[in-house]
Amino acid sequence: MMKFCTKSLLLICSTLGLLCACSEKSTTEPNFQKCSDTSKIKGYQADFGGYKEGKTIPFKHSDGYLFSFAVTDRDNFIDDACQKHLNTTLESAYPIYSISLSAETATFYYNEDDKLNQTITVKFGQYIFSLRNPERLEKELALIIADGKDSLAYVRDSSYIEKMEINGVAYADVAVAKGRKYEQPYKNDYQTNTVESSAKLYYQTKKGILKIEMEDGSYIAINEEDD
Structure with missing residues (x-):
C-alpha cells in the first residue's frame, strides 16, 4: 500500500x-506577430507627391502672387501598437503657409487591396482633408457606372476627375477631397471637433497636392507652367 x-x-x-x-x-x-523591422511605409502614402526633405514646389495664389512650398520635415516611425507613421511638413516663407500631411498604416496587409485603402490626412489652417488613393476612387467610380447607380457615400466623401488644367498645365487622374474645418472658435492644437466645410483639395499621387480651395472662393494651386 x-x-x-x-x-x-x-x-x-x-x-x-x-x-x-x-x-x-x-x-x-x-x-502575436512581430513588428516590422523597418518603419518605412510603401505604396500610395509613400509615393504621394514625391515629397523629399528640401524639395520645393512652385505655387500661385488666386490673387496672382507667386510663392513656393518647401518640404521642411519628413519623419517615419513605428508606434507601440506596431502602426507605421509618415509625417510630412510643407512650409512657405512668404506668405506664411504650413501644410501637414500624416499617414498611418498597419505593419502587415492581408491582401493587395488593403494597400489601396491607404489614406493621408492633410491639415491646412482651419481645414482638414482625408485623401484617399485615387486608384481606389477610379475603381469605385467604374463600379458605380457599371451598376448604373449613384453612391451617396462616394459623392459625400470624395470624387475623381480624369483630367483637369491648373495654371496652364493638364493633370490626369485627379482626386478631389471634400474638407472639414475645426469647430470655431479654434482653441488649441488638441482640438478634434470638426464641422462640414465647402473647402476642397485637388490632388494626384505623382504630384501630390495640386490645389486647395477655401470657403471664401480663394485658392492656392501648383504652378508648373514656368517651372
Whole structure:
C-alpha cells in the first residue's frame, strides 16, 4: 500500500511539474506577430507627391502672387501598437503657409487591396482633408457606372476627375477631397471637433497636392507652367 501511494505521489508531482513547465513556456512565447523591422511605409502614402526633405514646389495664389512650398520635415516611425507613421511638413516663407500631411498604416496587409485603402490626412489652417488613393476612387467610380447607380457615400466623401488644367498645365487622374474645418472658435492644437466645410483639395499621387480651395472662393494651386 505504501509503495502504491509513493508511486501515485510521484506521478502526480511529475504531472504537475510538466504542467508548470508548459505554463511557463506559454507565457514567455508571444502569441502575436512581430513588428516590422523597418518603419518605412510603401505604396500610395509613400509615393504621394514625391515629397523629399528640401524639395520645393512652385505655387500661385488666386490673387496672382507667386510663392513656393518647401518640404521642411519628413519623419517615419513605428508606434507601440506596431502602426507605421509618415509625417510630412510643407512650409512657405512668404506668405506664411504650413501644410501637414500624416499617414498611418498597419505593419502587415492581408491582401493587395488593403494597400489601396491607404489614406493621408492633410491639415491646412482651419481645414482638414482625408485623401484617399485615387486608384481606389477610379475603381469605385467604374463600379458605380457599371451598376448604373449613384453612391451617396462616394459623392459625400470624395470624387475623381480624369483630367483637369491648373495654371496652364493638364493633370490626369485627379482626386478631389471634400474638407472639414475645426469647430470655431479654434482653441488649441488638441482640438478634434470638426464641422462640414465647402473647402476642397485637388490632388494626384505623382504630384501630390495640386490645389486647395477655401470657403471664401480663394485658392492656392501648383504652378508648373514656368517651372
